[in-house]
Amino acid sequence: MLCNLLFGSLLLAGCGGSNDPIVVSDAKPVTPVVPVVVPPTVVPPVVVSNERWTVGDLHVHTFQSDDTQQTTTLDQVLAKAFTTYGLDWAAISDHLRVSNYDNNGNRLPAAIPFSKGMADYQVPRIKALQAAGTYADKTIFAAFEWDMPTHDHANIGILTDTPMSAAALKAANQFEYLFTNRAASDFLPADVAAWNAADTKAFSTHADAMAAIAWLKKNYPETSYMQINHPSRNLGSYTIAQLREMxxxxxxxxxxIEGMVGNQMEPDRGGYTQASATTPNPVALTYGGVDYLVATLGGTWDALLSEGRHIWNVADSDYHFKTNGANSSGYSPGEYAKNHLWGEIKDPKSLLAAMRGGKVYGTYGDLISALDFRVTSSAGTGEMGSDMTAKLNETLTVTVRFKSPDRNNYEFQVGSGVPANLKPQVDHIDIIAGNITGLEVAGTAGYSRATNPSTRVVKRLTASDWKLDADGYYAASYTMPATTSTYFRLRGTNQGVNVAGETSNGEPLADVSIKASVVTDAATRFNAINARNYSDLWFYSNPVFVKVGGA
Structure with missing residues (x-):
């Protein structure tokens, strides 16, 4: 018999030779010791977040929009956006009108609906470039700018489950048939028959505009969007009741809403030509390059935010061309206006999800290149686009951290490509707050309320308030009691609080027009427009909503 017999983990004593019996002292029974089995420690997998700040533009035109004055091919605009100015994503959004040109500016034998031009020229070229490795790490997709019946322009993106697929292109084609005045003869007869059986063409009234939105909601509720472009450029384009209705x-x-509008190289900033009128209407002007709807403290945007609505402000180039002969229009994508968007942006659908989340801020002239804006209560922390809670009368802490680049894209002379090495400098940042009073109800007087009287600057941060932290951010904070449900947003500028012709008590003044009748030499005028824009820089954050319990 084996000596040193192992029973479980117990070594039995008293083993003799191979024939000796096993002797147990005192003849007491031996209770075997059962080992304790310790399960291995389960280490949870490390979750690596690929979320980061990205920059992009949702409003870019090419040759296929006739008002580009045939100056910008698709390849040229993509090179400007991604190679020259380093964007991470862009939506090409040509006009949903008839198109007379292909991507390269070759005139077509006959005009075609833009949705067909998108399918025949634009999307195949984008796909070919990315398949060949050019811009393969960028998010690019084709959208369109729609002439909304009785209103103004709106960017429409229909992504479907597979953006820029045959199904997505057919959806754009169907939208153009139903919600523009294109003739049935411009579309395939079988498609027209099927579309007529399901829907009615609608392209003339406000009700038709609402029918188009309802169509998007019915067919592409999670994979489409509609952005209101330059909302106040033309007087009477929208009432706040209509914006609420949409x-x-x-x-x-x-x-x-594209509150930080494009076309900034126009003599009338943003193309808001009311600036040239003898008695301009203040509603149809820009203020620091920003639409009246967003720029006005306590105005339309604040009225919408006072209801807790998730309606975000964005900044786009609306690029058509920069200069052409004696005319000027707008900066290239990424050159002047930028959206800084937080998220894991890997395709158009993740881009749309991030935009809906609202963690986005807009800048002009790279006034800031990074922003950390948050509100903290005992319940946690909220960032841009979020809803958070707080207890009545507890202390809220608003934290603002930002960076500015060493230089922006200001050049002199315009078109020379020679940087002026202008370093943007933030003069002050306003922490703006407004009470949240709840949704207005259609059919009541409140549905037409276009102001929020509670909106105020609760703190104006200046260089005396912020300090450079270990991460290279300028950081400041502000505390206030949570007395009522409130949203917070930021507005910052390189302008002083009272600068003649620019600001009054910190509020932006209407922008100055630089017309050809005043500055007749085109090159001199372009430089004056460029200097006007880069001397007047702003950024706007989106809001954090704080619901106060018991308020």
Whole structure:
């Protein structure tokens, strides 16, 4: 018999030779010791977040929009956006009108609906470039700018489950048939028959505009969006009741307004030509390059935010061309206006999800290149686009951290490509707050309320308030009691608080027009427009909503 017999983990004593019996002292029974099995420690997998700040533009035109004055091919605009100015993502959004040109400016034998031009020229070229490795790490997709019946322009993106697929292109084609005045003869007869059986063409009234939004909601509720472009450029384009109506109908589709408008190289900033009128209407002007709707403290945007609506402000180039002969229009994508968006942006659908989340801020002239804006209560921390809670009368802490680059894209002379090495400098940042009073109801007087009287600057941060931290951010904070449900947003500028012709008590003044009748030499005028824009820089954050319990 084996000596040193192992029973479980117990070594039995008293083993003799191979024939000796096993002797147990005192003849007491031996209770075997059962080992304790300790399960291995389960280490949870490390979750690596690929979320980061990205920069992009949702409003870019090419040759296929006739008003580009045939100056910008698709390849040229993509090179400007991604190679020259380093964007991470862009939506090409040519006009949903008839198109007379292909991507390269070759005139077509006959005009075609833009949705067909998108399918025949634009999308195949984008796909070919990315398949060959050019811009393979960028998010690019084709959208379109729609002439909304009785209103102004709106960017429409229909992504479907596979953006820029045959299904997505057919959806754009169907939208153009239903919601523009294109003739049935411009479309395939079988498609027209099927579309007529399901829907009615609608392209003339406000009700038709609402029908188009309802169509998007019915067919592409999670994979489409509609952005209101340059909302006040033409007087009477929208009432706030109409904006509420659109958002009420489809809050996951109509959730963004281009308040930081493009076309900044125009003599009338943003193309807001009311600036040239003898008695200009203040509603149809820009203020620091920003639409009246967003720029006005306590105005239309604040009225919408006072209801807790998730309607975000964005900044786009609306690029058509920069200069052409004696004419000027706008900066290239990424040159002057930028959206800084937080998220894991890997394709158009993740881009749309991040935009809906609202953690986005807009800048002009790279006034800031990074922003950390948050509100903290005992319940946690909220960032841009979020809803958070707080207890009545507890202390809220608003934290602002930002960076500015060593230089922006200001050049002199215009078109020379020679940087002026201008370093943007933030003069002050306003922490703006407004009370949240709840949704207005259609059919009541409040549905037409276009102001929020509670909106105020609760703190104006200056260089005396912020300090450079270990991460290279300028950081400051502000505390206030949580007395009522409140949203917070930021507005910053390189301008002083009272600068003749620019600001009054910190509020931006209407922008000055630099007309050809005043500055007749084109090159001199372009430089004056450029200097006007780069001397007047702003950024706007989106809001954090704080719901106060018991308020």
């Amino acid at each position: 958002n009420d109908l489809a809050p996951r589709i109509m959730f963004s």
